[in-house]
Amino acid sequence: MDEMAKNTSGSLCPAMASAEILGDKWTLLLLREMFLGTTRFSGFQKAIPRMSPSILSKRLKTLEAAEIIIRKAAPSGQASEYKLTRSGRELEPIVENMAVWGMRWRKRSIAAQDCDISGFMWDFHRTLNTEGLPDGETTILVQISDRTDLHLWWVIANGATVDLCTKDPGHDVDIYLTATQANLVAIWLGDMTISEALETEAAFLDGPRHLIHAAQDWMAQSPLVTVRPALSI
Incomplete structure (x- = not known):
């Protein structure tokens, strides 16, 4: 049984289907970085230092399996790049609106958190x-x-x-x-x-x-x- 099948909720609700892929802080941070132009593994590590290499690799594979991103091989000696698909690009206003909501309604919690x-x-x-x-x-x-x-x-x-x-x-x-x-x-x-x-x-x-x-x-x-x-x- 693959990763996506194991996480299925059994619900026909499209919001639940989306949450099964996106309802994770590391995935949202990773997508945010891609919207800001980061494309390489090393760039994600610099921008999200608390995200371990194993978790980063796993989240990239999950997004790739969901066809939200694609991995493009690079010339010999260069790191591969990850690019957003049409489906992935469509998520940008959703993630941005979540950030706006967080600033408006959860800013006290954000400020109180331990900042990396x-x-x-x-x-x-x-x-x-x-x-x-x-x-x-x-x-x-x-x-x-x-x-x-x-x-x-x-x-x-x-x-x-x-x-x-x-x-x-x-x-x-x-x-x-x-x-x-x-x-x-x-x-x-x-x-x-x-x-x-x-x-x-x-x-x-x-x-x-x-x-x-x-x-x-x-x-x-x-x-x-x-x-x-x-x-x-």
Whole structure:
């Protein structure tokens, strides 16, 4: 008996049939990454560091069996890529609406959860607004003040390309951003602006005046930052 047959609920409800494939946090995170453009096994590992290689492999095979993704062989020496099918692409607004619902109705629970710093910084670096930075390369050193491990992150922007490093890449640092993990997450989620964080000393910036003054223009923020939590049920 194959994996999909074993998980069958016996219900004729189409929603149940969908939930049997999609009703899993790892599957939703994996699909989210594909909607953001990630296509390779190593990329999924960087973006979802708590997902073990065995679980990642299993979820990819499940999505492939359901014809939501296809695996494309790459030239010799290169990693294979995973691509969305038409069926998979149709899931994007569904997953996006789930994220909007979560921000509106479950944001308190999200904020209270233990945040994986590696996954968060991956989101942080790819949501940096590079249009707010000057031309050429800008290196931002993010210092997470209440951690003893994984507390230094180099974010290197050059045009629209942004790289993330946990080891000193040897570039001159243009600006230092220092905050606790909770305050950095709060800024990213839009719970406080960078201006408010600097005024209350919830965060610190050290660098050229033009980069500090333009911080609200380049600071990384969640794509869902405009979704405000519901006040009541």
